[in-house]
Amino acid sequence: AQSVTQLDSHVSVSEGTPVLLRCNYSSSYSPSLFWYVQHPNKGLQLLLKYTSAATLVKGINGFEAEFKKSETSFHLTKPSAHMSDAAEYFCVVSRMDSSYKLIFGSGTRLLVRP
């Protein structure tokens, strides 16, 4: 069965320090992977996607993620956190039966301290 696990429900960082949001997936095939961000009372926004091309994926707002097949991981990073990065982040994997159907992780709430 396919699944995606976000290892931290909450992550707190100081402004200007690096961000690491961890995600592991389980799949018997090579899935597509995504990171979405949800700001309070706002819709979901796609940060970046991996679709079997380059393993290091660059997204919007300085975020990037690296697909590591051997570790079945797709961690999200950013070199320097900004106050506006405070939000809920979802790691998402495509389903085997339909690549357009998505399985969402439980989410990681990122807090940025001034």
Add this chain to the structure above:
Amino acid sequence: SAVISQKPSRDICQRGTSLTIQCQVDSQVTMMFWYRQQPGQSLTLIATANQGSEATYESGFVIDKFPISRPNLTFSTLTVSNMSPEDSSIYLCSVVIAGVYEQYFGPGTRLTVT
């Protein structure tokens, strides 16, 4: 990208009643989906809205409870029928544009059932 609007943005309803949520996209899309986000939870796929035919429901969701229509390529409705407090959630529609392997989400409809 696509601009997606949902109506209403929020509503408070009494148990036993029904609410129809509309999703409108500014361009023709190949696929439309409906998701539910229960309070403090991640997103769960309810169904795929198929143009001109019956929606395809995920396990745990049935047409009698969540009837869906999609009369054309840019519009869909989701009805939450015979509501109970457990239906209090954010309901989001999402779309896939032909040739673009990305899924865009609407702003969501926040439903509270009392």
